[in-house]
Amino acid sequence: MNRDDKKTTNVLVVGTGGQGVITASEILSDVAMISGFDAKKSEIHGMSQRGGVVTSHVRYSEKVYSPMIMEGEADIMLSFELAETVRWLHYVKPGGRVITSRQRIIPPAVYAGMGSYPEDAEQVIQQRAGDPIVVDALPMAIKLGNPRLVNTILLGVASTLLDLSVDSWKSVIADRVPPKFKDLNLVAFDQGRKVT
Amino acid sequence: MNKHILSGNEAVALGAFQAGVKVASAYPGTPSTEILQNFATYDGVYAEWAPNEKVALEVAIGSAMTGVRTLFTTKHVGLNVAADPLMTLAYTGIPGGLLMVCADDPGMHSSQNEQDNRFYARFAKIPMLEPSDSQEAKDMVEAGLLLSEKYDTPALLRMTTRVCHAKGIVGMDSQSQAEVPTAEGFKRDLKKFVMIPAFAKLRHPLVLEREEKLKAVSETSPFNRMEMNDPRIGVITSGISYQYVKEIMPEASVLKLGMTFPLPIGMIREFAAKVERLFVVEELEPYIEDEIRILGLPVEGKAFFSRLDELSPDAVAAGFAKAGVLPFDLPTAGEKAPGSEMPRPPLLCAGCPHRGLFYALNKMKAIVHSDIGCYTLSVLPPLQSIDSTLCMGASISMAHGTAKAMAQAGIDDKRPVFAAIGDSTFFHSGITSLLDVIYNKGNVNVIIMDNRITAMTGGQQNPGTGKTLQMEETNAVDIITLVKGLGCSRAREIDPFDLEGTIAALKEEIDHDGPSVLVTKRPCIQLFRQDPKAVRVVDTDACIGCKMCLKLGCPSISQGDIIPDEEGKKERRYAYIDAATCYGCALCEQVCKQNAISIVAG
Numbered sequence: 001m002n003r004d005d006k007k008t009t010n011v012l013v014v015g016t017g018g019q020g021v022i023t024a025s026e027i028l029s030d031v032a033m034i035s036g037f038d039a040k041k042s043e044i045h046g047m048s049q050r051g052g053v054v055t056s057h058v059r060y061s062e063k064v065y066s067p068m069i070m071e072g073e074a075d076i077m078l079s080f081e082l083a084e085t086v087r088w089l090h091y092v093k094p095g096g097r098v099i100t101s102r103q104r105i106i107p108p109a110v111y112a113g114m115g116s117y118p119e120d121a122e123q124v125i126q127q128r129a130g131d132p133i134v135v136d137a138l139p140m141a142i143k144l145g146n147p148r149l150v151n152t153i154l155l156g157v158a159s160t161l162l163d164l165s166v167d168s169w170k171s172v173i174a175d176r177v178p179p180k181f182k183d184l185n186l187v188a189f190d191q192g193r194k195v196t
Numbered sequence: 197m198n199k200h201i202l203s204g205n206e207a208v209a210l211g212a213f214q215a216g217v218k219v220a221s222a223y224p225g226t227p228s229t230e231i232l233q234n235f236a237t238y239d240g241v242y243a244e245w246a247p248n249e250k251v252a253l254e255v256a257i258g259s260a261m262t263g264v265r266t267l268f269t270t271k272h273v274g275l276n277v278a279a280d281p282l283m284t285l286a287y288t289g290i291p292g293g294l295l296m297v298c299a300d301d302p303g304m305h306s307s308q309n310e311q312d313n314r315f316y317a318r319f320a321k322i323p324m325l326e327p328s329d330s331q332e333a334k335d336m337v338e339a340g341l342l343l344s345e346k347y348d349t350p351a352l353l354r355m356t357t358r359v360c361h362a363k364g365i366v367g368m369d370s371q372s373q374a375e376v377p378t379a380e381g382f383k384r385d386l387k388k389f390v391m392i393p394a395f396a397k398l399r400h401p402l403v404l405e406r407e408e409k410l411k412a413v414s415e416t417s418p419f420n421r422m423e424m425n426d427p428r429i430g431v432i433t434s435g436i437s438y439q440y441v442k443e444i445m446p447e448a449s450v451l452k453l454g455m456t457f458p459l460p461i462g463m464i465r466e467f468a469a470k471v472e473r474l475f476v477v478e479e480l481e482p483y484i485e486d487e488i489r490i491l492g493l494p495v496e497g498k499a500f501f502s503r504l505d506e507l508s509p510d511a512v513a514a515g516f517a518k519a520g521v522l523p524f525d526l527p528t529a530g531e532k533a534p535g536s537e538m539p540r541p542p543l544l545c546a547g548c549p550h551r552g553l554f555y556a557l558n559k560m561k562a563i564v565h566s567d568i569g570c571y572t573l574s575v576l577p578p579l580q581s582i583d584s585t586l587c588m589g590a591s592i593s594m595a596h597g598t599a600k601a602m603a604q605a606g607i608d609d610k611r612p613v614f615a616a617i618g619d620s621t622f623f624h625s626g627i628t629s630l631l632d633v634i635y636n637k638g639n640v641n642v643i644i645m646d647n648r649i650t651a652m653t654g655g656q657q658n659p660g661t662g663k664t665l666q667m668e669e670t671n672a673v674d675i676i677t678l679v680k681g682l683g684c685s686r687a688r689e690i691d692p693f694d695l696e697g698t699i700a701a702l703k704e705e706i707d708h709d710g711p712s713v714l715v716t717k718r719p720c721i722q723l724f725r726q727d728p729k730a731v732r733v734v735d736t737d738a739c740i741g742c743k744m745c746l747k748l749g750c751p752s753i754s755q756g757d758i759i760p761d762e763e764g765k766k767e768r769r770y771a772y773i774d775a776a777t778c779y780g781c782a783l784c785e786q787v788c789k790q791n792a793i794s795i796v797a798g
Contacts, residue, residue: 016540017542026201026363029201029363030201033199033201033365038364038365039201039364039365040329040362040363040364041201041362041363042358042361042362042363043361044305044306044357044361050542050543050544050545050570050573051540051542051543051545051751052540052541052542052543053540064364065439065440065442065443066439066440066442066443066509067329067358067362067363067364067436067439068358068362068440068508068509069509070508070509070510070513070527071510071527072527072530073527083535083538083540084540086533086534086535086536087532087533087535087536087538088536089530089532089533089536090530090531090532090533090536093527106754107538107539107540107541107543107751108543108578108746108749108750108751108753108754109539109540109541109543109576109577110538111578111743111746111753111754111755112576112577112578112746112749113577114539114541114576114577115537115538115539116538117535117538118534118535118536118538120535121535124533124534124535128530128533147776
């Protein structure tokens with residue numbers, strides 16, 4: 001028997017310090033809340049701003065207890081970096097979807113001989129996750145004029161897989177970003193929606 | 197209802213404001229920091245960063261003595277620092293509501309240990325509340341203040357990282373249950389507040405009487421409740437563990453404890469009698485479980501739920517599976533994917549002023565006692581330049597002890613002894629340590645890394661920055677003057693971006709007999725972000741791929757693709773500097789022996 005937990009939507013957002021993982025998960029949980037769901041999110045602050053691993057768990061449903069997702073139960077993993085996608089693949093449930101930026105950030109620890117970067121990350125993701133969506137989010141963002149738009153582009157992709165209305169996404173994004181970047185972010189969100 | 201998604205910390209700040217708290221004092225510490233940062237932004241309140249937790253609690257006690265509702269916050273290890281005033285405060289009590297918020301860090305996400313501070317409540321015999329989510333965190337603030345006022349005791353609100361930092365939906369409306377009492381001002385009461393032995397002897401019995409009264413309160417506290425379901429499995433739990441239990445064992449009967457000192461013994465007995473098999477699910481120590489054992493009731497807990505690390509829904513499911521009662525198959529999580537083991541430790545930022553110093557220290561073959569801060573990250577390769585980290589302020593005193601012992605015991609070790617400590621940590625508890633070194637004629641080279649902010653916790657003001665928590669202008673301590681006032685005449689500032697100068701200064705202090713202080717003065721680049729001064733670039737004609745620059749551990753420097761053999765040159769990979777993140781500190785230019793790194797042209 002499997003756990004009867006089909007009603008809760010679990011989204012795992014991952015990346016490295018400074019990439020915008022936390023902001024993305026805040027936007028998602030706000031969208032879930034204004035859509036009438038109970039929503040919880042959990043991440044670790046503190047040392048992650050020094051370029052370390054960052055994960056944020058977002059869960060929404062009629063009633064949510066645990067703020068953390070179990071391994072093997074993420075409906076969607078939204079990743080900002082290929083090796084981080086590989087690191088957390090075991091959180092994705094069978095049939096869950098992986099959305100990942102194609103960006104690679106090689107940690108200096110690798111140059112210090114503490115391990116090696118998974119050069120075959122993309123193949124591993126293709127093998128392990130059914131039908132992953134690999135996005136050239138950084139080049140897209142740079143083309144739009146600001147590398148920080150990666151965040152909104154990836155949320156655009158995720159929005160096509162989640163049962164939350166486009167209007168609520170756009171209203172939260174418009175609320176969250178500085179006014180002068182509002183239009184650009186909405187364009188980035190739409191471009192993300194067109195990726196699939 | 198007006199709802200927002202708030203972290204537990206934001207909810208505590210809101211709860212404190214709505215409950216009429218007027219004064220708050222704390223020292224920043226993950227995962228508690230955001231409570232005061234948020235509280236400080238409300239109208240009509242006073243909030244301050246104290247230099248350490250002992251000072252902060254004493255400020256809070258003085259405030260609550262006037263009848264004003266007061267907040268003190270700390271991370272778990274900070275309560276060790278504040279334990280001295282706490283243990284006697286428990287005797288005196290205070291007229292105004294005094295809520296002590298303590299944020300534990302099971303799993304040590306950003307801490308040096310994972311001590312379970314629930315024992316402090318039992319140790320001091322003060323009431324303790326444990327929230328399970330943001331809404332409860334907010335509600336328990338007022339409840340704690342009311343307990344404090346009614347029973348003449350400080351109240352402890354014990355949180356953990358997952359409650360502090362997880363966000364959940366909170367009703368924003370003011371739900372004050374009672375009016376905020378009018379502060380009656382400071383009233384002399386010698387037998388209550390002057391803890392000479394004769395008066396303290398009078399207070400101690402009152403502490404025990406209070407404990408008895410609080411036991412009765414716990415039995416009827418709305419935060420302690422039975423959620424009866426299937427009677428075959430009964431689970432007693434508190435804090436974040438409650439959420440995991442509800443998630444994993446939705447059919448089990450649960451005794452949810454929100455007031456966990458004193459424990460509601462009667463309620464526990466009643467619950468135990470109603471269920472066939474009794475479990476306790478709690479993080480860290482068997483705090484609740486042991487109390488139940490003392491009652492002689494059969495109970496299971498730590499046999500299935502580890503004393504190590506934080507719990508998680510996975511760990512709770514695995515525990516119940518081991519106990520043979522999990523109602524579903526564990527999710528078929530795949531193995532971790534190959535490549536997932538690559539380490540990505542947090543590291544010093546590009547342009548971090550600590551990097552030059554620790555690169556230089558690495559060359560000194562010195563014993564380096566370090567302190568608590570971002571710079572502790574220099575323990576990792578490639579910098580690998582510190583030998584110890586224990587607690588706030590310990591670097592200087594430990595260095596003194598090491599140097600004295602080596603001299604006294606005639607240990608044949610010529611290595612110089614250094615202490616490396618940040619500005620905020622020095623103000624926290626390094627000053628008295630330095631006083632000890634000077635007073636007792638120690639031979640320690642102290643380096644105070646003045647990056648003009650409390651950086652590790654995200655950038656808080658401190659006595660050296662010239663600003664208060666509420667951003668008022670104030671005095672900025674001059675570290676050199678302070679150090680000289682303590683009696684250390686040999687003290688000067690150096691620039692950690694100047695590698696040659698830094699190395700020379702370190703060597704000079706090694707040669708000097710007696711204590712000395714070097715202050716590396718450069719602001720934290722995260723918090724004083726300026727336009728990069730002069731981004732560096734690698735000249736691939738000059739670069740021989742020797743990797744010297746990589747020894748700085750700078751996140752902006754990496755290696756390019758492999759360049760095959762050419763005539764006269766072996767296979768190599770050029771260094772590559774990421775222009776988007778380079779800050780232009782020029783350390784790489786200084787370590788490059790090939791002169792292959794320079795300022796970007798144009």
